[in-house]
Amino acid sequence: MEIWKIIWIVALVVAFAGFVFISxxxxxxxxxxxxxxxxGLDE
Amino acid sequence: MKFTLIDxxxxxxxxxxxxxxxxxxxxxxxTIADFLVAGRRLRYHLGVATLVATxxxxxxxxYFAEQGFRFGLAAFVIGVIWAAAYLTIGKTGFVVDRLRAxxxxxxxxxxxxxxxxxxxxxxxxxLIIAGILSLGVFLKLGAVxxxxxxxxxxxxxxxxxxxxxxxxxxxxxxxxxxxxxxxxFIQFVFLALGMVLTTVLVISGHGFPGFFDRVAVAxxxxxLDPFGHPEYGWxxxxxxxxxxxxxxxxxxxxxxxxLSAEHPEINRFIFRSTGLMFLGRAFFPIIWGVGAALMFxxxxxxxxxxxxxxxxxxxVGLLGLLTAGMFAAMMSTDSSYILAWxxxxxxxxxxxxxxxxxNDAQRLRATRWSIAVIGLLMLVFGIWYELKDTAFRYLLDxxxxxxxxxxxxxxxxxxxxxxxxxxxxxxxxGGGLLPLSFVIEDILLQAGGATGEGLIAGLMPPNIRGFxxxxxxxxGLFAGSLLSSKTRxxxxxxx
Numbered sequence: 001m002e003i004w005k006i007i008w009i010v011a012l013v014v015a016f017a018g019f020v021f022i023s024x025x026x027x028x029x030x031x032x033x034x035x036x037x038x039x040g041l042d043e
Numbered sequence: 044m045k046f047t048l049i050d051x052x053x054x055x056x057x058x059x060x061x062x063x064x065x066x067x068x069x070x071x072x073x074t075i076a077d078f079l080v081a082g083r084r085l086r087y088h089l090g091v092a093t094l095v096a097t098x099x100x101x102x103x104x105x106y107f108a109e110q111g112f113r114f115g116l117a118a119f120v121i122g123v124i125w126a127a128a129y130l131t132i133g134k135t136g137f138v139v140d141r142l143r144a145x146x147x148x149x150x151x152x153x154x155x156x157x158x159x160x161x162x163x164x165x166x167x168x169x170l171i172i173a174g175i176l177s178l179g180v181f182l183k184l185g186a187v188x189x190x191x192x193x194x195x196x197x198x199x200x201x202x203x204x205x206x207x208x209x210x211x212x213x214x215x216x217x218x219x220x221x222x223x224x225x226x227x228f229i230q231f232v233f234l235a236l237g238m239v240l241t242t243v244l245v246i247s248g249h250g251f252p253g254f255f256d257r258v259a260v261a262x263x264x265x266x267l268d269p270f271g272h273p274e275y276g277w278x279x280x281x282x283x284x285x286x287x288x289x290x291x292x293x294x295x296x297x298x299x300x301x302l303s304a305e306h307p308e309i310n311r312f313i314f315r316s317t318g319l320m321f322l323g324r325a326f327f328p329i330i331w332g333v334g335a336a337l338m339f340x341x342x343x344x345x346x347x348x349x350x351x352x353x354x355x356x357x358x359v360g361l362l363g364l365l366t367a368g369m370f371a372a373m374m375s376t377d378s379s380y381i382l383a384w385x386x387x388x389x390x391x392x393x394x395x396x397x398x399x400x401x402n403d404a405q406r407l408r409a410t411r412w413s414i415a416v417i418g419l420l421m422l423v424f425g426i427w428y429e430l431k432d433t434a435f436r437y438l439l440d441x442x443x444x445x446x447x448x449x450x451x452x453x454x455x456x457x458x459x460x461x462x463x464x465x466x467x468x469x470x471x472x473g474g475g476l477l478p479l480s481f482v483i484e485d486i487l488l489q490a491g492g493a494t495g496e497g498l499i500a501g502l503m504p505p506n507i508r509g510f511x512x513x514x515x516x517x518x519g520l521f522a523g524s525l526l527s528s529k530t531r532x533x534x535x536x537x538x
Contacts, residue, residue, distance in 0.1 A: 004267035005255045008116050011123065012326055016242070019323030022091065022316050023235035029088040030228055037089065037224065 046193060046354075050363025057233060057367035061374060062210055064225045089224060090313040093379075094300045095320050096227035099234060100376025101369050104328040105184040106434040108349035111332025112341075113433065114274045115266025116258050118332075121283065121435075122325025126318045128287035133314030136307065138292040141457050143307040150298045150453065151391035157456040158467040160395050165471050166452070167391035169445040169479075170295065174384040175417065176441040176482065179424030180434055181380070182208065184346070185373045186425075192350035192366065201426060207370070211378045212418045223379050230371035237368035240361055241353065242327045245334040248356065254330075257337055278506035285513045286439065289446035293453060295383035346434070377421075385413035429489065432505075439509060440478055447474030447512035451520040462524045469523030474516025477508050 110118040132139055147153055151170065155163035185207075189195065246254050258266050265272040269280070291297060291314070304310045328349065335348030338355070357365060389409045394401050401409065430437050448471030455462045477499065484497040502508070 004116075005252075005259065008119055008267060009252065009255060011119060011322065012330075015122070015319075015322035015326045016239075018319035019235070019327075020239060022320050023231070023239075026088045026091050026095075026316070027232055027235065030092045030231070033087065033089040034225065034228055 053363030108332030111329030129318030182425030466524030469519030473519030
């Protein structure tokens with residue numbers, strides 16, 4: 001049981017860090033890409 | 044219930060912004076490729092946002108929370124395997140590289156090129172069955188969430204969901220994939236923020252390592268151990284692993300994004316980034332479900348637990364943010380799925396059945412009509428059908444109808460030169476046999492008012508039934524191909 005506790009704690013930390021890192025990057029850069037997409041469709 | 048004016052304004056602001064954004068792109072959509080795959084202009088970060096947003100629906104959070112509530116943190120294994128499937132495909136480009144290079148709009152178009160029109164129609168039929176049956180529970184779970192989260196009377200829930208569904212249908216029918224991408228992005232912003240803050244709040248109520256100790260006490264050792272848990276175990280892990288790979292490459296809303304990417308390398312990036320995010324997508328709602336079980340007791344209503352917990356613990360402002368995120372999740376996933384299935388009905392079912400090909404305007408019109416019909420079916424099925432097991436298990440069963448034959452037909456079609464049309468038919472029929480019989484029997488039993496277990500359900504445990512379906516699909520493809528290639532030369536080049 002202890003081993004599973006450690007595995008899930010590590011996995012949760014990885015999941016949390018990954019989620020925060022990627023979502024910040026996506027929010028930051030995705031907005032510019034969205035504007036490009038709409039501009040591309042207008043052309 | 045402490046839903047305040049501030050929370051209400053946040054929700055209204057979101058709904059208004061999403062509907063306006065979705066509808067405002069109508070004039071930009073000119074061709075069927077603009078409508079279905081956003082003109083193939085999807086780039087890196089927007090691709091990740093739209094894939095995560097689509098696969099992170101309210102229904103996803105509800106079924107993950109229900110798994111956590113009932114089975115503890117052992118349910119984490121679902122997220123780990125799913126994330127591993129996405130990361131592997133992102134690293135290797137397995138299937139997705141070849142698919143994107145073919146410039147098709149749906150996966151069933153691939154089946155047509157590789158195996159012919161008949162296989163395409165069979166695959167599309169199974170995919171439509173799997174999709175519509177899945178969509179049926181979306182509204183139901185959305186309704187359960189809204190009732191318990193907002194504390195509104197159950198009598199007004201059907202009206203609320205119907206209004207939301209009409210809004211979704213309107214902007215999906217008008218703007219297609221471009222609307223979906225835009226609203227997905229807005230949803231992503233709300234949900235990412237709401238999910239992180241909520242998870243911190245749920246865990247902090249118990250203390251970080253202390254949360255895991257409390258789970259061990261409440262659920263026992265199996266609450267942490269997926270191999271020892273009777274709901275999961277080795278059969279589930281094997282079944283879920285092949286299912287997760289199928290989900291990456293066969294599920295139309297995911298495939299639509301693969302096919303919308305500007306070039307194949309973008310797909311790899313999207314899958315790698317999404318894989319890591321999918322750990323959180325599973326873990327966070329599972330934690331909310333476990334938190335609800337610890338708060339209300341394991342014997343209380345599992346599906347209502349998560350919304351009740353959130354309504355109880357979230358402060359003003361965060362409550363509104365998460366409600367907006369949840370509405371967003373419901374609207375964007377529903378809109379993506381409706382668009383995905385309407386495109387299958389037109390591109391892969393109606394168009395191949397007609398003698399004369401449809402022009403762009405006719406396809407657009409037919410797609411918009413399909414959207415309305417799917418919406419109606421969702422409403423009828425969602426109100427009438429009662430789930431017997433967990434929502435997650437139901438979705439596994441109905442989706443295996445298509446995946447069990449689709450995975451061998453797609454993968455071996457791309458990578459094994461000897462796969463034939465007869466093999467593809469055998470894969471779809473062999474793979475779909477058990478899950479389709481189970482689902483049909485279940486619906487018939489419910490229509491007849493019976494409450495007990497059916498014949499197919501009693502044959503074997505569900506995890507063995509699921510894994511065996513994939514084995515029959517692969518076996519069918521190998522046997523059908525090897526037998527038919529001796530008598531006729533209907534082999535075609537791969538990819």
